[in-house]
Amino acid sequence: MVVLAGLWGLWEAYRAIWMATGWTHPFVVDNLTMPPMTDIVSRLWEPVAEGQPALIRDLLDKSAFTMREAFAGFLLGALIGFAIGVVLHHSRLLRRGFLPYVVASQTVPILAIAPMVVIWLGGKGLPIWMPVAVIAAYLTFFPVAINTIRGLDSAEPRALELMRSYAASPWHVLWKVKFPASLPYIFAALKVSATGSVVGAIIGELPSSIQDGLGGAILNFNQYYSLDPSALWATNIVAAALGIAFFGAVVLAERLVVRAAPEHVA
Amino acid sequence: MSNTGVGSTEPPRSAGAGSAGAGAGKSAAAVTIEGVTKTFAKGGTIAVQDIDLELQPGEFVSLIGPSGCGKSTLLRVIGDLVQPTTGTVKVGGKSAHQARLDRDYGMVFQEAVLFDWRTITKNISLPLELAGWDRTRRNDRVKEMIDLVELSGFESHHPWELSGGMQMRVAIARALSFDPKLLLMDEPFGALDEMTRERLNLELLRIWEASGSTVVFVTHSITEAVFLSTRVVVMSPRPGRIAGTVEIDLPQPRTADTREEPRFFELATELRELLRGRAVEPIQAEEVQ
Numbered sequence: 001m002v003v004l005a006g007l008w009g010l011w012e013a014y015r016a017i018w019m020a021t022g023w024t025h026p027f028v029v030d031n032l033t034m035p036p037m038t039d040i041v042s043r044l045w046e047p048v049a050e051g052q053p054a055l056i057r058d059l060l061d062k063s064a065f066t067m068r069e070a071f072a073g074f075l076l077g078a079l080i081g082f083a084i085g086v087v088l089h090h091s092r093l094l095r096r097g098f099l100p101y102v103v104a105s106q107t108v109p110i111l112a113i114a115p116m117v118v119i120w121l122g123g124k125g126l127p128i129w130m131p132v133a134v135i136a137a138y139l140t141f142f143p144v145a146i147n148t149i150r151g152l153d154s155a156e157p158r159a160l161e162l163m164r165s166y167a168a169s170p171w172h173v174l175w176k177v178k179f180p181a182s183l184p185y186i187f188a189a190l191k192v193s194a195t196g197s198v199v200g201a202i203i204g205e206l207p208s209s210i211q212d213g214l215g216g217a218i219l220n221f222n223q224y225y226s227l228d229p230s231a232l233w234a235t236n237i238v239a240a241a242l243g244i245a246f247f248g249a250v251v252l253a254e255r256l257v258v259r260a261a262p263e264h265v266a
Numbered sequence: 267m268s269n270t271g272v273g274s275t276e277p278p279r280s281a282g283a284g285s286a287g288a289g290a291g292k293s294a295a296a297v298t299i300e301g302v303t304k305t306f307a308k309g310g311t312i313a314v315q316d317i318d319l320e321l322q323p324g325e326f327v328s329l330i331g332p333s334g335c336g337k338s339t340l341l342r343v344i345g346d347l348v349q350p351t352t353g354t355v356k357v358g359g360k361s362a363h364q365a366r367l368d369r370d371y372g373m374v375f376q377e378a379v380l381f382d383w384r385t386i387t388k389n390i391s392l393p394l395e396l397a398g399w400d401r402t403r404r405n406d407r408v409k410e411m412i413d414l415v416e417l418s419g420f421e422s423h424h425p426w427e428l429s430g431g432m433q434m435r436v437a438i439a440r441a442l443s444f445d446p447k448l449l450l451m452d453e454p455f456g457a458l459d460e461m462t463r464e465r466l467n468l469e470l471l472r473i474w475e476a477s478g479s480t481v482v483f484v485t486h487s488i489t490e491a492v493f494l495s496t497r498v499v500v501m502s503p504r505p506g507r508i509a510g511t512v513e514i515d516l517p518q519p520r521t522a523d524t525r526e527e528p529r530f531f532e533l534a535t536e537l538r539e540l541l542r543g544r545a546v547e548p549i550q551a552e553e554v555q
Contacts, residue, residue, distance in 0.1 A: 158379045161347055165373040165450075166393045167366055176392065180383045258383075 008037050035230045040237065043230035055231060059217065059238045066213040067242060069129045070201040073136025074193060074246075081141035081193075082186070085148020086174070095149070106142045110200060113138060115207040128210060135204030140193040147189035151182025187254040194246040202239060214239050294359035296448060296480040297321040297344060302353030304339055312505035313339040317353070319499060319508065323447075326474055326481045328491035328498045330537065336506030337484045338452050344482060345371050345450045358447055365448070369397055372441030372479070376453040378433035380425035380440075387412070387421045390440045397444055411439040414473060431462035438470065442477055449474075449481045455490070464522075467493055471520055488541070492516070492533045493525060500540040510540045 015036065018029035027033055044056040052058070084102065088095040114135050121131040155178045163173045205215025214235065221232040302317040314336035321327050329337040342348040344355055346362040357365035365371065380389050387408050394404045412418055415435040425433055434454055441449060455463040467490060474481055485491050491498045495514045502509040514533055516524055524530060 156379065158375050158377060159381070161342075162373055162375070162379050163396075164347060165345055165366065165371050166396050167369055168396050172396055176395070177381070180381065183383075 011037055032226065032229050035233060039230045040233045043228075043234045044238075048231075055234060056238075059214070059235060062212060062214050062217050063238060063242050065129065066198070066201050066205070066215065066239075067246070069132040069204065069213065070136050070197040070242075070246065072129070072133035073138075073200055073204075074140050074190075074197040076133060077137035077140025077193060077197065078144050078190060080137065081144025081189070082148050084141065084145040085152065088145070089149050089152040089178075090170075102142065102145060105138075110135065110139060110203055111207075114204050117204070118208040122208065128208075128212075131208060132201055132204035132210065132213070136197040136200035139196040139200035143189035143192045143196070144186065147185040148182060151185030152178045154185065155181040183258050187250065187258065190250045190254075191247055194250045195243040198239070198243040198246055214242070295320045295356070296323045296325065296358060297482070298354075298356040299340075299344070300354050300356075302340070302343055302350045302355060304336070304343060304348065305351045314343070314501075315505040315507050317506075317508060321480055321482065323480055324478060326471075326483065326494055326496045328483045328485055328495040329501060330485055330488065330491045330498055331501030331506065331509075331541070332503050333486065335501040335503050337501050340501075340506065341450050341452050341482060341484050344448075345373060369393070369444055370447045372444070372446035372449045374434075374437050374441045374449070374451045374454045376456045378425070378430075378437040380433055380436055382425055385422045385424055386417060386428070386436055389425065389436055390443050393440060393444045407443055411443050414442070414476065415439040415469070429462075430458055431466055434458065434466060435469070438473065442473065442479070445477070445479075447479060449477075449479045451481065451483045453484050453486070456485070456487075463487075463490070464525075468520075468522065470494065475519060488534050488537050489525070489530075492530060492537065493520060498537060500537060509543065512536055512540070 011034070015029055015034050017023075023029075031039075044059070045054050047053060048055050048058045084098075088098060088102075117134050117138075118131045121134060122128075152174075159177050159181075160173065163177055168176070201213065202215040202218065205213045206219055210216050211220075217235050218232065218239070221228065221235055225232055297320065299317050299319040303315045304313045305311065306313060317340060329340060331337050339348060343350050344357070344362060346355075346366040355362040357370055360368065360370075381392070384392065387405075390408045390411050391399075391404045394407060399407070408421075412421060415438060417432065417435055417439070420428065420432070425436070428436065437454070441451075455466055458466065471494060483491075483494060492514055498512045498514060500509045500512065501507065512533060516527065516529055516533070
């Protein structure tokens with residue numbers, strides 16, 4: 001709350017100073033480039049357009065839609081990332097062969113991938129949000145895969161020797177020692193992925209011209225920015241809140257799952 | 267599996283367990299090591315060389331020597347965690363590998379190696395889960411083990427809530443939970459303070475009496491070796507060889523007063539001289555784990 005108030009204060013102070021002095025660097029400050037925060041917040045309670053429901057209603061509906069895409073993508077990406085991590089952890093050869101490509105996959109801009117995914121998966125009778133979920137998964141799987149490898153490697157050598165002395169099967173070693181040891185690493189990745197999947201979902205909506213989500217709203221308000229700048233800013237705030245909420249949900253899940261080792265919870 | 271269960275009502279072993287080899291004619295030796303040499307591929311370091319050693323069931327044998335003499339390596343060779351370059355190890359008449367698969371080993375390391383995400387109860391029952399025991403049987407055995415190491419009241423605690431000494435007792439309980447024939451201990455009390463160490467020494471002897479396992483105990487404390495063992499094997503610095511073996515003929519059961527007996531000091535002196543005789547370099551390279 002204090003931080004929020006502080007940010008609000010910074011925004012208004014920046015506006016006030018730049019407008020009073022007439023500074024034009026790095027950009028001219030006026031009600032168009034930086035609308036007052038009160039305008040942005042109150043815009044949420046005004047109708048989207050003449051005779052339509054309030055903006056906040058509309059944005060919450062769209063958030064729910066985007067959230068579903070993001071969450072499906074998050075789950076899909078986490079599962080794929082974990083599976084890749086487990087496989088690459090167990091095979092040095094595969095790790096050396098595949099890891100460079102896993103890394104390379106992330107250097108391809110998501111905006112270049114998104115239209116292809118939409119073309120490949122669109123119009124196959126799948127729900128319209130499915131291709132977007134796949135795009136969100138594309139951003140999600142990478143940190144999970146990398147941290148799963150690192151987490152599984154983090155099991156103590158002594159613990160592995162102990163399991164060996166018990167004649168434990170590789171399956172038991174994985175589930176009873178390596179997986180629990182990797183959880184703090186995996187959750188660190190899931191936190192990154194949580195926000196990443198929201199970004200992925202929003203960006204995924206742009207080339208698929210989906211109007212039901214926040215991506216559609218952002219694109220729409222972008223076009224009317226000169227007439228209604230507060231609407232875009234308000235949408236951005238809602239999108240940020242969505243990412244924070246998702247992040248918070250992962251932190252909560254971590255508290256519940258890794259409660260046995262509080263010193264590992266970041 | 268002729269071993270008796272922990273906490274069973276079998277009579278305790280006779281005093282004079284120090285007489286190794288006596289009456290061991292019919293059953294197989296607990297451990298037979300023949301001509302074992304271990305050379306590490308990296309740099310060709312010879313960790314241990316030409317080790318011949320036989321342990322009888324129920325013996326408590328300490329391996330003592332300066333850092334880097336390969337005593338931990340020898341322990342791992344016995345436990346099939348490290349493969350010998352040459353030579354053979356038989357455990358209860360079986361190969362060390364088969365003995366490991368048959369879960370004949372209980373291992374305790376210098377660190378307790380407990381799993382933070384498991385309660386004390388769940389830590390102790392881990393080997394039982396792996397061995398496929400059902401829940402009721404596991405719970406019964408864990409209760410027995412908790413009593414044995416006197417940790418009642420801490421069942422649902424997590425490892426980090428326990429002191430170092432208590433954590434080590436959990437590790438010992440876990441190692442004994444599935445009633446292994448052979449307890450392999452690698453400097454288990456090395457990281458503990460002197461007071462805790464002496465108390466745990468006494469406890470370990472009590473547990474050993476009750477469980478009837480054979481113990482191989484690696485230490486670099488002379489007094490600990492004398493106090494605990496029925497026999498002490500002294501190893502020379504790298505390459506580790508057996509410099510000598512000392513029978514510890516102190517009466518059983520040992521008590522806190524055992525440490526005050528003249529014989530205790532005589533034996534400690536004997537060990538010290540055996541160690542000094544071979545201690546060429548005071549500081550050895552780090553022991554290969």
